[in-house]
Amino acid sequence: MKLATYKTAAGDISVGIVHADNSRVFDLHAAAGKSGIGNLDRFTSMIALIEGGDAALADASELFKRHVGDADLSVAITDVRLLSPLPRPTQMRDGMSYEIHIRQSSRGIRRLALGGDEQAIAALDAEPLPPLADVYKQLPIYYITNRMIVSGPEDTVVWPDYSKVMDYELEYGVIVGKSGKDISAANARDHIFGYTIFNDFSARDQQAKEMPGWLGPAKGKSFDGANVLGPWIVTKDEITDPYSLKASVRVNGELRCESSTAGMLFSFEKLLAHMSQGETVHAGEFIGSGTIGNGCGLETGIFLEDGDVIELEIEKIGVLKNKVVRRGK
Numbered sequence: 001m002k003l004a005t006y007k008t009a010a011g012d013i014s015v016g017i018v019h020a021d022n023s024r025v026f027d028l029h030a031a032a033g034k035s036g037i038g039n040l041d042r043f044t045s046m047i048a049l050i051e052g053g054d055a056a057l058a059d060a061s062e063l064f065k066r067h068v069g070d071a072d073l074s075v076a077i078t079d080v081r082l083l084s085p086l087p088r089p090t091q092m093r094d095g096m097s098y099e100i101h102i103r104q105s106s107r108g109i110r111r112l113a114l115g116g117d118e119q120a121i122a123a124l125d126a127e128p129l130p131p132l133a134d135v136y137k138q139l140p141i142y143y144i145t146n147r148m149i150v151s152g153p154e155d156t157v158v159w160p161d162y163s164k165v166m167d168y169e170l171e172y173g174v175i176v177g178k179s180g181k182d183i184s185a186a187n188a189r190d191h192i193f194g195y196t197i198f199n200d201f202s203a204r205d206q207q208a209k210e211m212p213g214w215l216g217p218a219k220g221k222s223f224d225g226a227n228v229l230g231p232w233i234v235t236k237d238e239i240t241d242p243y244s245l246k247a248s249v250r251v252n253g254e255l256r257c258e259s260s261t262a263g264m265l266f267s268f269e270k271l272l273a274h275m276s277q278g279e280t281v282h283a284g285e286f287i288g289s290g291t292i293g294n295g296c297g298l299e300t301g302i303f304l305e306d307g308d309v310i311e312l313e314i315e316k317i318g319v320l321k322n323k324v325v326r327r328g329k
Helices: 028-035 046-051 053-067 099-113 118-126 204-213 268-275
Strands: 002-007 013-019 024-027 074-076 092-095 142-144 156-159 170-176 192-200 227-235 246-251 254-260 286-288 309-314 318-326
Touching (some): 013 028, 013 053, 024 028, 024 053, 028 053, 099 204, 170 268, 192 268, 192 286, 192 309, 227 318, 268 286
Parallel strands (some): 156 318
Antiparallel strands (some): 002 227, 024 074, 092 142, 170 192, 170 286, 246 309, 309 318
């Protein structure tokens, strides 16, 4: 199933199943009220649906089978506003899982420090890429990001005043479906609810100032709307192999990156196992993959401009589209 959170023309926020080649959305709460199947509370929000577990998903599937033909229970996608499928995740964690991004982004940060010195930049780019640091091979590296600043598809992200270098990041991730502690990698897939796309907007000049402090990104990645999820959640049964999906970036229709989800240093299952050591990971958490190789301007040297429209596409999930503007635009 493709599960969306959306706002109707009347202003109501609903949870539904996207269908008919992504052109319509089926209202689960209204369907449950009409048919009497399942607990209505399970369909009041995406978090409630996730916390309802397998039983809630089974009820959702049954409701859809019975009532997909009911005209009053579905509406055109174009007649609603899609929100982030998880407007406020229980928690947000983001990994560093792709070797080429890790190696190229370290060069990108050095390139930023050179300003407009074209000769120095050319000399830097002529150097071989640095090797992957051993720590990335030894354990999954991740940070906890701000779950309160989440945007959704088609939202406009406002460029913070303190930054002159704005960037996109091509990522995807999992939503935790079942809470757990000390989860084994072998059992971790049982704790995955589904997959979505993540654009981790980044103020690179601010990030470059912060990273020497050894505490990870702060204002470089934490400003209103910076964490974008969407366009919906695809339940895990729909994606048998999440590690071989085509992935791409377009900016204003121009292809900036064509890649794949293959090559993660640690799978989501291993990430979950690591994160849950001595700590409960909760249903409704989002865990990002980290940037897919060549999936950001820090790697390519081409950053965003005021008014740019960014589309992240991942096979079997969809397209996450956003616009970035400077404040006051």
